[in-house]
Amino acid sequence: xxVYLQMLDAGGDERSFTRLYDTYRGLMxxxxxxxxxxxxxxxxxxxxxxxxxxxxxxxISEINCPKTRSYVVIIVERKAIDILRKRSRLxxxxxxxTTYGLPLPPPGDHGLADAMAALPAQYREVLLLRxxxxxxxxxxxxxxxxxxxxxxxxxxxAKAALRKKLDEEDEAYGERRVF
Amino acid sequence: xxxxxxxxEMALRRAAARTNExxxxxxxxPGACERSxxxxxxxxxxxxxxxxxxxxxxxxxxxxxxxxxxxxSLTLGTLLVFSPExxxxxxxxxxxxxxxxxxxxxxxxxxxxxxxxxxxxxxxxGMEQKQIHYNEFSYGTFYYNDETEQGFSLDYSYMDNSSLxxxxxxxxxxxxxxxxxxxxxxxxxMLDNRNTNVLVILDEDANIIFSIAANIDKDSIFNIAEHIVxxxxxxx
Numbered sequence: 001x002x003v004y005l006q007m008l009d010a011g012g013d014e015r016s017f018t019r020l021y022d023t024y025r026g027l028m029x030x031x032x033x034x035x036x037x038x039x040x041x042x043x044x045x046x047x048x049x050x051x052x053x054x055x056x057x058x059x060i061s062e063i064n065c066p067k068t069r070s071y072v073v074i075i076v077e078r079k080a081i082d083i084l085r086k087r088s089r090l091x092x093x094x095x096x097x098t099t100y101g102l103p104l105p106p107p108g109d110h111g112l113a114d115a116m117a118a119l120p121a122q123y124r125e126v127l128l129l130r131x132x133x134x135x136x137x138x139x140x141x142x143x144x145x146x147x148x149x150x151x152x153x154x155x156x157x158a159k160a161a162l163r164k165k166l167d168e169e170d171e172a173y174g175e176r177r178v179f
Numbered sequence: 180x181x182x183x184x185x186x187x188e189m190a191l192r193r194a195a196a197r198t199n200e201x202x203x204x205x206x207x208x209p210g211a212c213e214r215s216x217x218x219x220x221x222x223x224x225x226x227x228x229x230x231x232x233x234x235x236x237x238x239x240x241x242x243x244x245x246x247x248x249x250x251x252s253l254t255l256g257t258l259l260v261f262s263p264e265x266x267x268x269x270x271x272x273x274x275x276x277x278x279x280x281x282x283x284x285x286x287x288x289x290x291x292x293x294x295x296x297x298x299x300x301x302x303x304x305g306m307e308q309k310q311i312h313y314n315e316f317s318y319g320t321f322y323y324n325d326e327t328e329q330g331f332s333l334d335y336s337y338m339d340n341s342s343l344x345x346x347x348x349x350x351x352x353x354x355x356x357x358x359x360x361x362x363x364x365x366x367x368x369m370l371d372n373r374n375t376n377v378l379v380i381l382d383e384d385a386n387i388i389f390s391i392a393a394n395i396d397k398d399s400i401f402n403i404a405e406h407i408v409x410x411x412x413x414x415x
Contacts, residue, residue, distance in 0.1 A: 030212045
């Protein structure tokens, strides 16, 4: 109970969800609007994203930092794309492979990073959550609102798409790289 | 070749770090993102913020204690697979096992009525009320004895399908199905007396679930529970 009281007595809580909301709602709307091209849908995506973030709020250690900024953008991009998918007549895999989120400039390594940045959004998102943010499949599943085996399959498809993209580039240059 | 062996883990980490930098580089600064959100959005977010605030208070107890009762909105994630364990006679509520916890699920639609106000007509000697929160979704209060470092929380909310009270007992916890003031109740007693025991009371007539989480003896917890009385029914 002491911990509880200390928290209450601490006054300003740097990790408060309200602070996260105040800090990122505008940015998250901007990202969702870029994808959905519609204010109302973008607000729905932002709300869904905050719901997902709330569920996993313990994963956030600091509000105002690049890691959290990136994390909230990934989640809202995903939620915006989920809204697009509900309207799509494409199959799950076809949708994944043809839907791009925020356009990213190539990081400039002429290799794996450039290929990753050019992947469809859902592949790039799951790779970033796994390899940049360091979350394991069990943690990513509730963030994306899917089961663990779906995350595992998404990771496989993301890596396959990465390999394919690199192979296409290799063909153009007449070599095969190993990572 | 296994599909995971496409790439070296370190190479993927390096590539992800660079891709993340690219992602951050395309995002606008805070000034470019100011926006007046719609009333509809603000109302939805206000609900979420209130619920998240309640969750945080209880989450803090969890970090200290062995068991806790938390109430989270369905919107905070219920896409989980449950295995039914018990069902109330009137199917108003269901007690289910989920992983290492017990979840209480309710079938009623959310009530639009304001929560009635209950009060405690008995508390253990030396306890002082330290915290109280009350909104249209839930009520919670926290009592603490500074000398003995013992305390208890009382929480209640409507039993409707917008809430998912969950008890996460520690290993060695025993569960007793009992009654308090004629209402079905579950008592979760931890093996270690220093940990928090939890009493859940399901008042089917009032459609309200109460919980008491406390690091005090069982008799005192039941005594508190038996002294929860209705003090005010708000006009809706």
